[in-house]
Amino acid sequence: MSPPSLSPPSGPPPGCPAHEPLYGPDFAADPAAVYRRLRTAGPTAPVELAPGVRATLVTSYDAALHVLRSPETFSKDPRRWRDLADGTVPPDSPVVPMMMYRPNALFTDGEQHERLRGAITDSLALVDPNTLRGYVERSADTLIDRFAPLGTADLLGEYAQVLPLLVFNHLFGCPAEYGVRLVEGMSGIFDGVDAEKADELLTSTLLDLVALKRGNPGQDMTSWLMAHPADLTDEEMIHTLVVLMGAGTEPQQNLIANSLRLLLSDERFAGDLSGGSLPVEDALDEVLWTDPPIANYAVHYPLHDVVYEGAVLRAGDPLVVSLAAANTDPALTADQRAGNRAHLAWSAGPHNCPAQSPARLIATAAVEKLLDRLPDVELGLPVGELSWRPGPFHRALAALPVRFPPTATVQRPEGERPSYASPLPALVTEPPAPEPDRPRSGWTRLLSWWRGE
Numbered sequence: 001m002s003p004p005s006l007s008p009p010s011g012p013p014p015g016c017p018a019h020e021p022l023y024g025p026d027f028a029a030d031p032a033a034v035y036r037r038l039r040t041a042g043p044t045a046p047v048e049l050a051p052g053v054r055a056t057l058v059t060s061y062d063a064a065l066h067v068l069r070s071p072e073t074f075s076k077d078p079r080r081w082r083d084l085a086d087g088t089v090p091p092d093s094p095v096v097p098m099m100m101y102r103p104n105a106l107f108t109d110g111e112q113h114e115r116l117r118g119a120i121t122d123s124l125a126l127v128d129p130n131t132l133r134g135y136v137e138r139s140a141d142t143l144i145d146r147f148a149p150l151g152t153a154d155l156l157g158e159y160a161q162v163l164p165l166l167v168f169n170h171l172f173g174c175p176a177e178y179g180v181r182l183v184e185g186m187s188g189i190f191d192g193v194d195a196e197k198a199d200e201l202l203t204s205t206l207l208d209l210v211a212l213k214r215g216n217p218g219q220d221m222t223s224w225l226m227a228h229p230a231d232l233t234d235e236e237m238i239h240t241l242v243v244l245m246g247a248g249t250e251p252q253q254n255l256i257a258n259s260l261r262l263l264l265s266d267e268r269f270a271g272d273l274s275g276g277s278l279p280v281e282d283a284l285d286e287v288l289w290t291d292p293p294i295a296n297y298a299v300h301y302p303l304h305d306v307v308y309e310g311a312v313l314r315a316g317d318p319l320v321v322s323l324a325a326a327n328t329d330p331a332l333t334a335d336q337r338a339g340n341r342a343h344l345a346w347s348a349g350p351h352n353c354p355a356q357s358p359a360r361l362i363a364t365a366a367v368e369k370l371l372d373r374l375p376d377v378e379l380g381l382p383v384g385e386l387s388w389r390p391g392p393f394h395r396a397l398a399a400l401p402v403r404f405p406p407t408a409t410v411q412r413p414e415g416e417r418p419s420y421a422s423p424l425p426a427l428v429t430e431p432p433a434p435e436p437d438r439p440r441s442g443w444t445r446l447l448s449w450w451r452g453e
């Protein structure tokens with residue numbers, strides 16, 4: 001990586017709008033066009049993450065790597081965010097929950113980060129890939145059984161969104177009744193419905209889970225985290241569990257959905273969908289390059305004013321790394337693209353995603369199982385008519401409607417049913433109740449499903 005050139009600051013070139021919005025329908029419909037415009041300002045450009053929330057977006061691959069790999073200059077700690085501290089950004093801005101400080105690996109630097117991250121990486125290393133694949137396949141079968149006889153489905157709401165949550169309940173050793181409360185708490189926070197009450201429910205459930213595992217540890221992430229020599233306190237355990245669940249579910253669902261969208265719409269994959277894992281692995285790699293699930297994040301705060309390629313990056317101003325723009329940087333040399341995993345979808349540097357292997361395995365198994373069970377599945381809409389959720393951080397479809405010839409459910413012996421289904425065994429084979437009129441988020445849908453509504 002070439003060192004930053006120190007030259008006098010200059011403003012945006014004529015015609016380049018100051019503070020381009022990274023929210024709203026135009027950005028969601030065509031983020032690549034926005035990245036192209038921003039590149040004309042240089043490797044960094046001023047943007048708005050939400051109305052009145054200003055930041056600098058890093059759009060070049062080299063600059064992204066420089067920021068991600070220079071913790072001595074760029075901090076991850078949002079308590080340095082000046083506009084939030086002085087009230088310029090209101091605490092109820094929609095981007096604050098994704099950016100505010102919490103004492104977890106994502107928002108800490110130096111030794112504190114190393115300690116919290118060490119507990120995560122060492123515990124993740126204990127996850128057995130074969131067992132994980134088994135969880136994914138059984139969870140996938142349960143969900144596919146719910147819509148297979150119907151001939152149509154929304155693969156986002158009924159599959160990609162729900163599957164990671166089911167897998168996580170296994171991974172974290174959640175008894176079924178805790179699973180219901182966790183989903184209720186998470187759904188309240190994500191849907192913004194009585195968030196305070198939802199937060200209390202989530203915290204009290206995680207405290208109960210931690211207490212349960214302290215007394216009765218098992219072969220699960222929760223137990224491994226608390227047995228780790230880092231000796232996490234109960235409070236640190238709660239924050240670590242929340243970051244793992246939050247970091248793990250949203251991007252995971254988007255990798256599954258974005259890969260299915262590509263496989264079902266791109267002629268290069270046509271006719272080859274049941275031909276083994278090669279097309280699935282290829283589709284995953286392509287999505288990680290072109291539509292990474294976390295498009296713009298890895299927020300850093302300069303520790304002091306920095307001049308980078310002519311732009312002033314002021315201490316305490318958020319610097320957001322566009323993993324999506326960096327990946328599609330036209331200046332990327334063939335050499336840099338060579339290893340086809342050199343993309344930044346998992347970020348880079350000390351905060352890169354510690355769950356790359358399990359996340360990739362979950363996505364591959366989920367996509368393969370779906371294509372295996374429904375080999376003739378096709379998009380229910382022309383690909384150009386699919387819509388994306390607005391918002392600066394995620395590259396997330398709003399829905400993924402598909403149709404397929406209705407098929408029978410898989411009948412499994414009682415003992416082979418997934419354990420989370422045990423309180424509601426009828427759900428494994430019965431079709432779902434008709435959808436009510438109002439749109440429901442995946443969280444709410446999962447909660448109703450879990451309760452048998």
Ligand code: HEM
Pocket residue numbers: 105106107117120243244245247248249251252253255292293294297298299323344345346347350351352353354355358359360363
């Ligand atoms: C397709 C799925 C996933 C993608 C694309 C993804 C991507 C990322 C990215 C880009 C970051 C860096 C964020 C930043 O620096 O601000 C990150 C961090 C992180 N991810 Fe993932 N992730 C995925 C799945 C998961 C899963 C399944 C887990 C947990 C089991 C997980 C746990 C974490 C954690 C704990 C961090 C913070 C690491 C640190 O700050 O040291 N991720 N992930």
